[in-house]
């Protein structure tokens with residue numbers, strides 16, 4: 478089964494969106510790097526982005542049937558969404574929360590994650606490496 482890599486709102490604008498915080502890579506660049514990293518580990522990935530909370534919930538439900546694990550960057554919904562917390566809790570595959578930026582070092586409204594307490598683990602603040610280490614963490618969960 479593939480690893481689903483799900484991305485929330487505004488991440489489609491990476492590259493032009495606050496590059497001093499999020500870097501110059503586009504989401505397509507991140508998708509390509511994830512596919513390459515996973516390929517070396519004999520894994521496939523299904524990489525998606527939506528600006529809509531309900532779509533992310535539907536994808537988590539789909540992942541329950543079709544994914545071995547989920548890498549999840551919920552964007553700003555991280556800090557607002559009980560519904561995403563519940564969806565992450567509701568599914569069987571391990572979910573690794575990832576963030577490009579170090580949210581704990583930013584505005585106080587980013588300090589709380591509703592997703593963290595439902596996820597198996599979180600990797601935050603490492604840019605692209607958060608995603609690549611997220612893939613490693615997902616495989617770790619599957620093999621231990």
Ligand code: DQA
Nearest residue numbers: 550552553576577578580587
């Ligand atoms: C983010 C951090 C969130 O606080 C923010 O709303 C984002 C991106 C990150 O990857 O650093 O949209 O999830």
